[in-house]
Amino acid sequence: MKIKIVRSILEANDRIAEENRLLFKEKGLFVVNLMSGPGAGKTSVLVETIKRLKEKGVQSAVIEGDIEGTEDADRISALEVPVVQINTGGACHLDANMVRQAVQDLELNGAKILFIENVGNLVCPAEFYVGEDMKVMVLSVTEGEDKPTKYPLMFRESKTLLINKIDLLPYLDLDLEKLKNTASKINPSLKMFDISCKTGKGIDKWVDYLLEFIN
Amino acid sequence: MKIKIVRSILEANDRIAEENRLLFKEKGLFVVNLMSGPGAGKTSVLVETIKRLKEKGVQSAVIEGDIEGTEDADRISALEVPVVQINTGGACHLDANMVRQAVQDLELNGAKILFIENVGNLVCPAEFYVGEDMKVMVLSVTEGEDKPTKYPLMFRESKTLLINKIDLLPYLDLDLEKLKNTASKINPSLKMFDISCKTGKGIDKWVDYLLEFIN
Numbered sequence: 359m360k361i362k363i364v365r366s367i368l369e370a371n372d373r374i375a376e377e378n379r380l381l382f383k384e385k386g387l388f389v390v391n392l393m394s395g396p397g398a399g400k401t402s403v404l405v406e407t408i409k410r411l412k413e414k415g416v417q418s419a420v421i422e423g424d425i426e427g428t429e430d431a432d433r434i435s436a437l438e439v440p441v442v443q444i445n446t447g448g449a450c451h452l453d454a455n456m457v458r459q460a461v462q463d464l465e466l467n468g469a470k471i472l473f474i475e476n477v478g479n480l481v482c483p484a485e486f487y488v489g490e491d492m493k494v495m496v497l498s499v500t501e502g503e504d505k506p507t508k509y510p511l512m513f514r515e516s517k518t519l520l521i522n523k524i525d526l527l528p529y530l531d532l533d534l535e536k537l538k539n540t541a542s543k544i545n546p547s548l549k550m551f552d553i554s555c556k557t558g559k560g561i562d563k564w565v566d567y568l569l570e571f572i573n
Numbered sequence: 574m575k576i577k578i579v580r581s582i583l584e585a586n587d588r589i590a591e592e593n594r595l596l597f598k599e600k601g602l603f604v605v606n607l608m609s610g611p612g613a614g615k616t617s618v619l620v621e622t623i624k625r626l627k628e629k630g631v632q633s634a635v636i637e638g639d640i641e642g643t644e645d646a647d648r649i650s651a652l653e654v655p656v657v658q659i660n661t662g663g664a665c666h667l668d669a670n671m672v673r674q675a676v677q678d679l680e681l682n683g684a685k686i687l688f689i690e691n692v693g694n695l696v697c698p699a700e701f702y703v704g705e706d707m708k709v710m711v712l713s714v715t716e717g718e719d720k721p722t723k724y725p726l727m728f729r730e731s732k733t734l735l736i737n738k739i740d741l742l743p744y745l746d747l748d749l750e751k752l753k754n755t756a757s758k759i760n761p762s763l764k765m766f767d768i769s770c771k772t773g774k775g776i777d778k779w780v781d782y783l784l785e786f787i788n
Binding site for chain 1: 610611612639640641642644663665692693694695696697713715716717719720722723724725726738740741744745
């Protein structure tokens with residue numbers, strides 16, 4: 359019975375997500391669903407990415423998902439890009455309907471790329487397609503090398519993995535190669551970038567890769 | 574309608590949790606529900622805590638909650654304490670029924686304290702009472718000072734907050750006092766400890782505090 363309810367929720371979600379996808383296509387938007395556990399650095403990744411895209415003449419727009427608060431939206435709007443905050447009021451992920459509502463409030467101002475920053479959670483966001491073109495996962499090196507085995511769905515669903523905070527590697531016991539090998543076993547086509555939002559290392563490479571998807 | 578379903582799930586959960594609580598009481602167990610986001614160091618906290626409790630003559634038992642895998646249970650069983658693994662198979666939190674099943678498989682061997690390591694998630698675990706005496710939250714300093722505002726329920730529900738990985742503070746821009754002030758505003762009675770599982774700093778203080786609750 360419980361499974362049946364969950365399935366019907368996911369089916370309803372997918373129908374709305376498909377409508378979102380068509381709307382995004384119509385508007386010429388490439389859409390990234392950005393996911394991670396709490397504090398892995400999604401907003402910092404956005405800040406660094408949006409700045410560099412702007413330098414290359416590509417304007418971004420952002421939907422910020424948080425249970426409560428507007429800190430991230432405030433950080434993003436300082437970059438002078440259109441941003442809408444979704445407060446889920448308890449829900450642990452964004453769903454297609456929340457995104458649909460948010461898009462209606464978003465002034466695109468010529469944006470070519472829309473970033474949807476999901477709620478910080480390595481589990482549930484991976485289950486909900488919201489109409490995006492690409493799921494991007496951020497993992498902080500401080501989280502340890504066992505995460506792919508423990509949270510396989512998110513690693514499986516993501517097209518790209520940003521391994522963040524590599525400036526902290528000298529102070530950790532992390533085996534970065536082991537982490538990457540485990541992630542590759544779970545998702546052999548996962549594209550990985552080592553980055554540090556603090557030092558800027560690796561960000562240009564990631565942005566160049568992203569630009570390949572934008573017209 | 575959706576709210577009604579969720580409420581009935583939570584009510585059913587609370588009934589079983591109450592049964593768990595009575596069972597724990599009968600067995601003379603103090604029960605800790607250990608929660609955090611992914612990679613904040615719950616298992617390392619357990620390893621350091623269990624070792625020190627053993628030195629003081631207090632035996633522990635552990636229920637390990639993970640979506641998949643047995644890495645954490647393997648680390649814990651190396652300490653020669655009774656441990657049972659729950660694999661939630663996708664679910665993002667432990668509920669009272671899962672804990673009830675696991676307790677049936679647990680050989681207590683004179684344990685006075687039971688640690689329930691929840692799924693790494695700052696959202697959903699806080700909603701599910703499993704019959705524990707104390708909710709303890711672990712937060713890594715690498716996660717940033719904005720977590721109390723973004724995940725208020727977990728901070729509100731927890732009795733104790735272990736601020737972990739303080740050995741990394743010199744390499745971060747974290748304002749530890751600001752973090753604590755924000756957490757205190759959300760939960761004025763929250764007891765906080767600064768700890769490092771790597772250097773051992775602060776662990777004895779936390780264990781002394783924990784011992785006050787154990788007969």
